[in-house]
Amino acid sequence: MNPRVYNFSAGPANLPLPALEEAQRDLLCLPGVGASVLEISHRSKKFTEILETAKANIAQLLGLSDQYDVLFLHGGARLQFVMIPLNFLRGAGKPADFIVTGHWGADAFKDAQREGAVNMAWDGKPTKFSRTPKDAELKLDPNAAYVHYTSNETIEGVQFKAEPNTGGAPAICDMSSDFLSRPIAVEKYAMMYAGAQKNAGPAGLAIAIIRKDMLARIPEGLHDMLDYRVHSREGSTYNTPPCFPIYMVMLTTKWLLQTIGGLAKMDEINCRKAQMLYDVIDRSGGFYRGHAAPESRSTMNVTFRLPSEDAEKAFVQEAAEAGFHELKGHRSVGGMRASIYNAMPVEGVEKLAEFMQAFRTKSGK
Numbered sequence: 001m002n003p004r005v006y007n008f009s010a011g012p013a014n015l016p017l018p019a020l021e022e023a024q025r026d027l028l029c030l031p032g033v034g035a036s037v038l039e040i041s042h043r044s045k046k047f048t049e050i051l052e053t054a055k056a057n058i059a060q061l062l063g064l065s066d067q068y069d070v071l072f073l074h075g076g077a078r079l080q081f082v083m084i085p086l087n088f089l090r091g092a093g094k095p096a097d098f099i100v101t102g103h104w105g106a107d108a109f110k111d112a113q114r115e116g117a118v119n120m121a122w123d124g125k126p127t128k129f130s131r132t133p134k135d136a137e138l139k140l141d142p143n144a145a146y147v148h149y150t151s152n153e154t155i156e157g158v159q160f161k162a163e164p165n166t167g168g169a170p171a172i173c174d175m176s177s178d179f180l181s182r183p184i185a186v187e188k189y190a191m192m193y194a195g196a197q198k199n200a201g202p203a204g205l206a207i208a209i210i211r212k213d214m215l216a217r218i219p220e221g222l223h224d225m226l227d228y229r230v231h232s233r234e235g236s237t238y239n240t241p242p243c244f245p246i247y248m249v250m251l252t253t254k255w256l257l258q259t260i261g262g263l264a265k266m267d268e269i270n271c272r273k274a275q276m277l278y279d280v281i282d283r284s285g286g287f288y289r290g291h292a293a294p295e296s297r298s299t300m301n302v303t304f305r306l307p308s309e310d311a312e313k314a315f316v317q318e319a320a321e322a323g324f325h326e327l328k329g330h331r332s333v334g335g336m337r338a339s340i341y342n343a344m345p346v347e348g349v350e351k352l353a354e355f356m357q358a359f360r361t362k363s364g365k
């Protein structure tokens with residue numbers, strides 16, 4: 001029997017099985033090296049090859065031009081909440097605009113406040129972070145140093161379907177929970193970043209993609225470890241980088257390229273998976289209530305509630321017994337959350353949809 005469950009965790013989350021299997025196979029000994037990836041120098045020929053392949057795979061998947069630099073950084077997405085204002089707000093003499101559509105955007109806004117003036121261009125809190133704004137609702141500062149937003153709010157399950165119009169100011173996007181899940185219009189971004197632990201690899205690593213002209217805006221005097229120019233100049237090996245997470249990103253992106261066939265294909269699969277769950281919700285006669293407004297529904301994190309907290313507890317427990325794990329929503333919003341990242345097989349979502357229908361029928365609704 002396969003001991004692996006269907007894991008709907010929001011992150012760290014399930015990774016593609018072929019990537020895990022290759023890591024397992026080569027864990028004691030990388031072919032031709034005689035040692036594990038955990039044991040070799042980050043400056044060795046083999047590790048340099050791994051890091052460069054991971055970078056090249058990301059560039060190929062996203063269609064990055066050489067105007068962009070791919071950086072592997074420590075500290076997860078959260079350290080980027082700090083590094084971005086240090087590099088691009090401190091000393092800019094202008095405010096930064098924030099479009100806040102959920103928990104993570106609100107935290108990024110708070111962290112940036114320590115470094116300079118920030119402007120709330122749109123706040124989704126009064127509407128319980130249930131939707132993304134229309135461009136006409138944004139109160140952008142025409143002089144902004146940058147506009148920050150979160151493409152997919154992991155906790156609320158709210159996703160931008162298209163990039164907001166930042167009115168010419170550099171757009172900086174936290175893509176932690178939908179990175180590499182769909183094709184994007186790269187040229188619309190000055191910077192995008194993601195914690196790796198949803199679609200790309202293990203936790204602790206952040207992947208930052210920065211348009212090179214942005215580096216000229218960085219003030220002097222930052223600590224080297226917090227200065228994007230240093231990481232760019234040193235090819236992400238200024239200090240010892242998170243080697244194993246980078247190795248896993250290399251394997252995960254290889255899977256995306258070779259097995260899935262790129263981001264357009266991945267997006268098609270992801271939309272199909274998400275639609276299956278939203279259909280169950282929409283056809284449940286109100287038994288399941290989706291949190292996000294239909295036009296802002298996430299393809300990555302499907303959030304919904306049941307008629308009562310007791311019903312929600314029973315749902316989580318019975319789902320786990322049936323092999324569907326980690327469906328409890330984030331403690332700050334309650335309810336359910338099915339995170340269906342790239343590596344969640346279609347079959348896992350099909351089976352969860354069947355379980356949801358059966359649970360409703362059993363509840364007499």
Ligand code: PMP
Pocket residue numbers: 011075076077078079104150152153154155174175176177195196203204
């Ligand atoms: N941004 C988003 C959208 C997230 O989902 C998360 C983590 N769930 C973070 C930022 C913070 O990431 P980390 O824990 O890697 O710092």
